[in-house]
Amino acid sequence: MDVQYKIIVGLEIHVHLATRTKMFCGCELAYGEQANTRTCPVCIGMPGVLPVMNKQAYEYSVLTALALNCEIALFTKWDRKSYYYPDLPKNYQISQYDLPMSRNGFIEIPLSDGTTKRVGIIRAHLEEDAGKNTHTLGDFSAVDLNRAGTPLLEIVTEPDMNSPEEVCALAQELQRIVRFLGVSEGDMQKGHMRFEPNVNLHITHSGQVFKTPISEIKNLNSFRSIERSVAFEVTRQLDEFLETGITMQMGNKRTYGWDDVNQCTFLQREKEEAHDYRYFPDPDLVPVEISQEWLTEIKSRMCELPLAMQKRFATEYGLSDYDASVLTVDRDTAELFNATVKNGSDAKRVCNLLTQTGLKLARERGSTVAGLGIDSDRLAKLAQMADSGDVSATAASTILEEMIQSDKSPDAIAKEKNLIQKSDTGQIEALVDEVIAANPQAVQDWRSGGKKSKKARGFLLGQVMQKSKGQANPQIVNQIFDKKL
Numbered sequence: 001m002d003v004q005y006k007i008i009v010g011l012e013i014h015v016h017l018a019t020r021t022k023m024f025c026g027c028e029l030a031y032g033e034q035a036n037t038r039t040c041p042v043c044i045g046m047p048g049v050l051p052v053m054n055k056q057a058y059e060y061s062v063l064t065a066l067a068l069n070c071e072i073a074l075f076t077k078w079d080r081k082s083y084y085y086p087d088l089p090k091n092y093q094i095s096q097y098d099l100p101m102s103r104n105g106f107i108e109i110p111l112s113d114g115t116t117k118r119v120g121i122i123r124a125h126l127e128e129d130a131g132k133n134t135h136t137l138g139d140f141s142a143v144d145l146n147r148a149g150t151p152l153l154e155i156v157t158e159p160d161m162n163s164p165e166e167v168c169a170l171a172q173e174l175q176r177i178v179r180f181l182g183v184s185e186g187d188m189q190k191g192h193m194r195f196e197p198n199v200n201l202h203i204t205h206s207g208q209v210f211k212t213p214i215s216e217i218k219n220l221n222s223f224r225s226i227e228r229s230v231a232f233e234v235t236r237q238l239d240e241f242l243e244t245g246i247t248m249q250m251g252n253k254r255t256y257g258w259d260d261v262n263q264c265t266f267l268q269r270e271k272e273e274a275h276d277y278r279y280f281p282d283p284d285l286v287p288v289e290i291s292q293e294w295l296t297e298i299k300s301r302m303c304e305l306p307l308a309m310q311k312r313f314a315t316e317y318g319l320s321d322y323d324a325s326v327l328t329v330d331r332d333t334a335e336l337f338n339a340t341v342k343n344g345s346d347a348k349r350v351c352n353l354l355t356q357t358g359l360k361l362a363r364e365r366g367s368t369v370a371g372l373g374i375d376s377d378r379l380a381k382l383a384q385m386a387d388s389g390d391v392s393a394t395a396a397s398t399i400l401e402e403m404i405q406s407d408k409s410p411d412a413i414a415k416e417k418n419l420i421q422k423s424d425t426g427q428i429e430a431l432v433d434e435v436i437a438a439n440p441q442a443v444q445d446w447r448s449g450g451k452k453s454k455k456a457r458g459f460l461l462g463q464v465m466q467k468s469k470g471q472a473n474p475q476i477v478n479q480i481f482d483k484k485l
């Protein structure tokens with residue numbers, strides 16, 4: 001059957017902001033604390049309390065919206081979104097309905113072929129998170145309200161993504177941005193970022209275009225589940241269309257969950273209930289008005305964004321796009337690289353140290369590369385030692401590994417571990433003479449210039465390295481051989 005299709009995906013994203021306290025009360029934000037120990041009358045929804053807006057949360061939202069190229073509303077208000085659920089004791093969530101704090105932006109996402117794609121942002125608004133229900137007590141469910149009232153930035157994109165990879169790329173880019181801005185830790189495992197893809201297909205069949213019903217996949221909190229669940233929905237929707245011919249009708253958006261064990265989506269709600277959230281302005285909160293001075297002040301906190309920095313590293317220092325992306329995964333690592341090369345170190349050398357040994361060590365320790373605790377001065381010194389041939393590339397890697405465990409300088413470590421390469425020409429020349437005298441056949445092969453020459457060269461070089469116990473600078477050994485033979 002002649003069937004072609006286009007994948008259409010939009011995302012709804014919730015990001016926890018890394019403020020010290022909650023959105024409308026003074027309770028501390030905490031993860032993994034004993035249940036219901038970070039609560040007060042405001043966030044457990046007692047009657048008669050008054051919420052007060054967290055100014056920092058608002059500023060973090062504006063900064064993020066600016067990074068997403070959104071228009072910032074100078075006047076916004078708060079609305080009550082009513083629904084009943086045990087983890088929401090007030091029976092309404094404070095959110096922003098018709099006047100979101102920002103809208104009409106876009107995010108540039110890097111694709112695997114080195115190009116970028118622009119995805120529209122419909123709106124971003126600020127709200128509060130609900131608590132958490134757990135169902136581990138047999139016949140009972142438990143409610144933990146520590147999370148209730150956490151500042152939550154909701155971001156809604158245009159349905160501009162056309163593959164599971166693009167959805168994943170957007171999620172990763174957004175994580176990089178919020179981390180660079182310092183507005184969220186963006187830790188997926190802790191639920192700092194939750195993603196809800198809306199997926200459907202535009203199928204061309206017998207010259208006609210059919211749209212499949214939209215599936216909303218709820219609450220994804222890993223990049224892998226984002227990519228796999230979207231890919232699964234694509235196959236499932238295509239199969240369903242071919243079997244039943246089902247197409248989109250008004251209001252037949254369906255809600256799916258993701259089963260991580262069986263790697264499939266499962267239907268949660270057949271028909272989106274005609275939600276009546278009864279939005280109305282919250283009478284307890286004053287509207288937010290942003291003055292030009294305040295906006296200018298927030299704008300002044302903007303930093304160079306990760307994708308711009310990645311592109312700059314690639315062009316300015318001739319790094320591969322991949323290396324530049326590894327260096328800009330988080331701001332501290334990017335700044336470490338930036339500071340080291342600004343001091344005049346060779347960019348490729350520093351890049352190799354960080355993206356090879358550094359990345360390996362960081363993964364082992366579950367930290368960022370910058371989190372390994374190497375400062376730019378020591379890194380610059382190490383790069384310079386490797387450049388001048390004082391230590392080999394392998395030794396530099398060993399030294400870097402040692403540097404993260406102590407405050408010692410790289411030269412001290414090199415001396416201690418006997419890793420300094422001998423560049424003393426006199427000494428090396430003596431070794432070369434010895435080797436030449438002991439291997440007349442290899443010397444003849446080298447000189448013959450034929451096929452055997454290359455092999456003989458390697459052999460003789462190896463002999464000298466062996467005699468020097470690996471400490472001769474191979475560049476200098478080569479130079480002496482070239483002079484003599």
Ligand code: ZN
Nearest residue numbers: 025027040043
């Ligand atoms: Zn509270």
Ligand code: MN
Nearest residue numbers: 014095127154
């Ligand atoms: Mn929301």
